Amino acid sequence: MAKTYDYLFKLLLIGDSGVGKTCVLFRFSEDAFNTTFISTIGIDFKIRTIDLDGKKIKLQIWDTAGQERFRTITTAYYRGAMGIMLVYDITNEKSFENIKNWIRNIEENASSDVEKMLLGNKCELEEKRQVSKERGEQLAVEYGIKFIETSAKASIRVEEAFFTLARDIKAKMEKKLVSHVYNDCF
Amino acid sequence: MDYELPSEFDLIVVGTGMIESIVAAAASRIGKRVLHIDSNNYYGGLWASFNLDSISNILNSASNIETNLEVKQFLTENEKIYQFGNDAFHMHTHSQIWHIPEKANEQTETEQSDLPTECIQKEEESWTQEKLLKNSRKFNIDIAPKLHFARGDFVELLISSNIARYSEFRSVSRVLTWLNGQLEVVPCSRSDVFSSTKVSVIEKRMLMKLLTSCVDGDEKEFVGYENKTFRTYLKDRKLTDNLIHYVLYAIAMATDTTPCLEGVENTKRFLSSLGRFGKTPFLYSMYGSGEITQAFCRLSAVFGGVYALSQPLNGLIFNNENKFKSLLCGQQRISAEHLVMGIEKLPKEFVNFTATQFISRAVFVIDRSIMASEKENLTLLLFPPEDGKNPCTMIEVGPLTGTCPKDTYIVHMFTKQTTNPEEDFKHCVERLFGNSKNESETGEKENLLPNVLWSFYYTVPNTVNLDLKNGIPKNIFVCPGPDLDLDYDPAIAQAKAIFNEIYPDLEFLPRAPDPEEIIIEGEDNNNIVTEGENLTDQPIDEATEAVADLQIETSNDHGEGSSGIEQGEAE
Ligand SMILES: Nc1nc2c(ncn2[C@@H]2O[C@H](COP(=O)(O)OP(=O)(O)O)[C@@H](O)[C@H]2O)c(=O)[nH]1
Ligand SMILES: [Mg+2]
Numbered sequence: 151m152a153k154t155y156d157y158l159f160k161l162l163l164i165g166d167s168g169v170g171k172t173c174v175l176f177r178f179s180e181d182a183f184n185t186t187f188i189s190t191i192g193i194d195f196k197i198r199t200i201d202l203d204g205k206k207i208k209l210q211i212w213d214t215a216g217q218e219r220f221r222t223i224t225t226a227y228y229r230g231a232m233g234i235m236l237v238y239d240i241t242n243e244k245s246f247e248n249i250k251n252w253i254r255n256i257e258e259n260a261s262s263d264v265e266k267m268l269l270g271n272k273c274e275l276e277e278k279r280q281v282s283k284e285r286g287e288q289l290a291v292e293y294g295i296k297f298i299e300t301s302a303k304a305s306i307r308v309e310e311a312f313f314t315l316a317r318d319i320k321a322k323m324e325k326k327l328v329s330h331v332y333n334d335c336f
Numbered sequence: 337m338d339y340e341l342p343s344e345f346d347l348i349v350v351g352t353g354m355i356e357s358i359v360a361a362a363a364s365r366i367g368k369r370v371l372h373i374d375s376n377n378y379y380g381g382l383w384a385s386f387n388l389d390s391i392s393n394i395l396n397s398a399s400n401i402e403t404n405l406e407v408k409q410f411l412t413e414n415e416k417i418y419q420f421g422n423d424a425f426h427m428h429t430h431s432q433i434w435h436i437p438e439k440a441n442e443q444t445e446t447e448q449s450d451l452p453t454e455c456i457q458k459e460e461e462s463w464t465q466e467k468l469l470k471n472s473r474k475f476n477i478d479i480a481p482k483l484h485f486a487r488g489d490f491v492e493l494l495i496s497s498n499i500a501r502y503s504e505f506r507s508v509s510r511v512l513t514w515l516n517g518q519l520e521v522v523p524c525s526r527s528d529v530f531s532s533t534k535v536s537v538i539e540k541r542m543l544m545k546l547l548t549s550c551v552d553g554d555e556k557e558f559v560g561y562e563n564k565t566f567r568t569y570l571k572d573r574k575l576t577d578n579l580i581h582y583v584l585y586a587i588a589m590a591t592d593t594t595p596c597l598e599g600v601e602n603t604k605r606f607l608s609s610l611g612r613f614g615k616t617p618f619l620y621s622m623y624g625s626g627e628i629t630q631a632f633c634r635l636s637a638v639f640g641g642v643y644a645l646s647q648p649l650n651g652l653i654f655n656n657e658n659k660f661k662s663l664l665c666g667q668q669r670i671s672a673e674h675l676v677m678g679i680e681k682l683p684k685e686f687v688n689f690t691a692t693q694f695i696s697r698a699v700f701v702i703d704r705s706i707m708a709s710e711k712e713n714l715t716l717l718l719f720p721p722e723d724g725k726n727p728c729t730m731i732e733v734g735p736l737t738g739t740c741p742k743d744t745y746i747v748h749m750f751t752k753q754t755t756n757p758e759e760d761f762k763h764c765v766e767r768l769f770g771n772s773k774n775e776s777e778t779g780e781k782e783n784l785l786p787n788v789l790w791s792f793y794y795t796v797p798n799t800v801n802l803d804l805k806n807g808i809p810k811n812i813f814v815c816p817g818p819d820l821d822l823d824y825d826p827a828i829a830q831a832k833a834i835f836n837e838i839y840p841d842l843e844f845l846p847r848a849p850d851p852e853e854i855i856i857e858g859e860d861n862n863n864i865v866t867e868g869e870n871l872t873d874q875p876i877d878e879a880t881e882a883v884a885d886l887q888i889e890t891s892n893d894h895g896e897g898s899s900g901i902e903q904g905e906a907e
Contacts, residue, residue: 167339194501194638194851215637219339222643224379224630226502229623229738258473 155199155208159319160230161312162212162260164252165237166245167219170271173302174237175213178312183303200316207316221255228259232323233267233315238286240270240299241278246285253293265322266295267315273299273306341644344671345371347838348663350420350649351678353381354480354824355815357632358831359676361499362845363838364639371670372636373663375420377646379633381678382427382796382817383480385626385739388472388701391792392432394479407651410664414656417664418683420649424690425679425817427479430757430793435771438465463703463744463789471741476624477699478739479794480818481731481748483508483716484619485605486612490824491619494631495885497845502631504622504887506737507614512707512717513586514767515578519707519717522586524606525615534578543579546570547587550603558596566599567592585720589822591727613888618822620714620731622889623738628824635848652683660811674838676813679799688807691797695820696757698749698765698793702786705732705745706768711892712736716822719764726751728764729822736892745786752820757793800826813837 163171172193176182179196195212212231217223236252238245249268256264270286272278283299290297296314300307346368349360357379360372378384386394407417440462484490484505494500511522523529529540549557561569566588570580584590588602609617621627637643650664652675662671705713714737717730728751733739740746747768749761770785800819808814813834819826835844 196851215634216640217634217637217643219642220341220644222379222645224634226623226627226630226634229504229627 155206157205157320157323158208158210159232159316160210160212161233161235161315162227162231163214163235163237164218164223164256165235165269166239166242166248166252167216169237169239169242169245170302171218171235171237172213174235174269174271174300174308174311175211177302177305177308179211181305183305198312200313202313202317202320205320207320209312209316211312223255223259225259228256228261231260231264233265233319234260235267235269235311235315236295237269237271238281239272240281240286241272241275243280246270246281246289249289263322265315265319266293267311267318268293268295268297269311270297270299272301272303274301274304341371341642341665341668341670342369343669345369345642346672347371347674347676348373348670348672349676350374350663351381351681351815352376352379352629352633352645353678353815353817354383354629354632354827355831355834356381356676356678357629357636358828358845359813359815359834360641361497361632361636361639362831362835364636364641365497365845365848366839366842367639368839370636370641371644371672372633372641373644373647373649373665375647375649375681379645380626380629382680383626383629385476385478385624388469388475388477388790391475391477391479394427405650405667407664410667410669411653415661416654416656417651418654418685419651420681420683422680422682422684422687424687425682425797425799428795430795432790432792434465434790435788436463436465436468436790440464440466468701468741468744468789474735474741475701475746476626476739477746477792478625478748479697479699480625480796481750482621482625482628482824483731483822484621485609485823486614486617486619487609488605488823488825489828491886493828493845496847497635498848498850498885499631499635499845500886501850502634503627504889505613505619506622506714506889508616508618508620508716509614509713510715511586511616511618512715513581514717514719515581519768522582522718524587524617525610528615539576539579542573542575543583546573546575546579546583547603547607550600551607558600561596564596565592566590566594566596569596569599581720585727586718589718589727589729591721613886616716618716619886619888620733620737638848649681654809658809660809674811674813676815676834676838678815679804679817682814686808686812689802689804691799691802693798693801694753695796695798695818696749696751696753696760696793697796698757698761698791700747700749700765700769700788700792701740701790702745702747702769702788703743704784704786705734706747706786722763724754725760725763726754728761730764736889744789750820752798753795757795761793800830 163175165171173183175193175196179198193213195210197208197210199206199208214223234256236249238249268286268290270281286297286299298307298311300311302308347363347370349356349370349372352372352374360370364370411417511524512519513522520534523532523535529535529543567584570583587606588599590599590602606617613619633643648666652660653662653664655661660675662669712734714734715732717732719728719730721727728749731748732745734745735742749764751760754760769788771787796818798819799816802816804814804816816830832844
């Protein structure tokens with residue numbers, strides 16, 4: 151069974167309930183925005199294979215299955231994750247404040263070198279905005295991670311977000327491989 | 337809390353132990369509205385895994401019951417309320433002890449600063465509490481460690497229900513026994529038998545013949561042995577003492593008094609799981625056995641199960657006919673038709689049974705393998721019965737299983753209790769570990785016995801055979817705690833029985849569709865993938881079947897972060 155990809159990356163979505171994680175996942179994997187299915191079928195993970203610099207990268211993106219609602223994400227969810235999208239809702243101050251709790255949770259449970267990225271979702275709702283773009287940027291700088299504002303509904307920069315995360319993981323991984331080879335030679 | 341729990345469900349499951357989690361998954365899977373709730377802040381209950389920090393806290397885990405709460409105000413006329421929890425069915429700690437100094441002593445530290453780096457590195461090899469605790473997160477210490485038969489009920493259920501995607505396994509690389517005063521590898525595969533230097537050519541033939549007749553299950557073979565022991569059967573087959581030892585104590589995991597037919601069944605269970613993944617019949621869950629309960633919880637959540645840990649569970653409310661109505665969570669009444677709960681959560685008023693059998697358990701963090709070899713092993717050691725001691729089962733796991741940091745191993749022991757865990761394992765500990773002995777010895781490093789860095793002895797009541805219906809309201813189902821089985825067979829049987837009682841005629845954990853199979857308009861998930869599996873006639877066969885449905889971790893370099901990177905083949 152020949153594989154149809156060069157690398158497999160396991161990615162996670164994390165953030166408060168209602169910020170749009172499942173919608174972001176659907177926008178990226180199906181290019182759809184549909185709010186009726188979410189409660190009816192549990193979304194486990196979605197797969198999309200992308201091209202990056204001539205390499206086929208299979209992204210396996212896991213959703214929280216609603217276990218974030220009462221902060222009951224299993225430790226098993228974090229196993230083997232290489233990238234995490236931290237999502238808040240720009241129209242919800244609380245979801246932004248909670249990002250630091252989610253980061254603590256990640257530090258406790260995920261691999262220490264997991265690649266992280268911050269998403270401010272629902273960015274098309276400018277009139278309802280509670281969290282300025284600058285504050286998002288500021289927080290990302292504090293944690294040394296990248297930041298993008300997205301909209302799953304209006305399809306704004308969702309692609310860009312996942313491609314950025316995937317590219318960073320790939321770069322980190324290739325650097326690691328090179329250093330391995332280097333160590334093996336000398 | 338920002339969100340409020342819904343107030344009505346079909347089923348409430350209290351406690352996140354193994355059986356509770358399987359029932360929760362099965363009920364959600366068929367569309368029931370399930371609330372899975374726990375007062376603990378971790379998953380797994382008596383089946384959980386802990387890091388080194390948190391395992392010391394389970395000793396004094398305070399319950400968050402609001403004792404001052406005037407609960408009567410939540411009741412209507414004729415209703416009663418009982419508090420959760422009892423002392424009868426919890427684990428009982430005997431001791432948790434460090435065997436290493438708290439910190440590197442200061443003298444060494446000042447000396448170190450003048451030394452070249454290589455020497456400092458060398459000095460660092462000795463463990464301190466501080467250093468181990470710094471690695472606390474790398475530990476996943478099981479309190480109910482399990483191995484899985486490659487063709488056992490558990491593995492088959494994981495595959496058939498498609499829950500396998502939430503967990504990863506490693507195969508056990510060797511089965512050991514204690515024979516003639518030392519550790520010996522038990523030959524279990526065909527090639528093991530033939531390459532073994534401890535077994536003569538004649539013995540090899542005898543062993544193969546015996547194992548074949550056990551598996552082929554020819555009725556006539558065991559006529560007249562209905563009331564005899566397995567040992568007698570093996571003796572009558574003229575097996576040598578060493579072979580009897582291997583078959584009786586290791587392969588059949590039996591004792592001198594095990595009835596023949598039970599021994600044969602056990603032998604079959606062992607042999608039929610050979611040749612599927614790796615060299616032995618067994619698998620171990622990566623990151624510890626506690627991950628398994630979480631896999632079932634995940635499935636439940638994916639199918640709509642509501643999860644809430646760390647909840648203030650203030651009581652169970654019953655009507656005047658003693659029927660369970662609701663549970664009081666904080667100040668909220670949550671109702672359901674049925675309630676499933678772990679035995680340790682049961683209100684005292686309902687404890688109408690007492691455990692008569694207990695399980696002695698111990699965990700040791702050690703500094704090298706009990707039988708070191710070039711590459712890291714995952715070991716099952718079956719310590720035979722002797723001098724009135726019961727046989728002891730031991731599992732040794734290393735860093736590649738994701739349960740302990742580099743340069744350490746964890747040894748789990750369990751046995752049917754005779755006195756207390758310290759006494760029950762004393763003879764094993766004396767022979768396998770070397771804390772006192774090593775100091776006087778100056779021999780080769782390889783000959784050194786591992787040192788114990790940390791030890792934990794505890795007792796768990798064996799509740800699997802109790803009549804858990806006695807005096808329990810009809811719409812409540814009590815789940816026993818961990819049992820002595822090496823695998824989850826009794827747990828699965830219990831969960832299935834509870835499920836069938838609540839939902840007769842409904843399917844128990846049908847295959848969950850893969851995400852790719854979920855079509856948004858109209859579901860189509862009858863796409864059942866059957867496995868191309870054929871049980872070989874030969875009981876012993878080492879060919880490893882590639883079963884894509886189960887994830888087996890095989891890398892020998894489980895560096896942090898590197899796991900999960902899978903490199904595809906070049907076209
Ligand atoms: N306006 C707007 N609404 C969104 C967007 N993404 C998600 N939503 C809505 O936010 C709600 C929660 O979305 P969901 O994906 O279920 O959030 P989750 O709990 O984080 O998975 C739903 O009502 C969505 O329709 C977005 O980009 N813009
Ligand atoms: Mg969601």
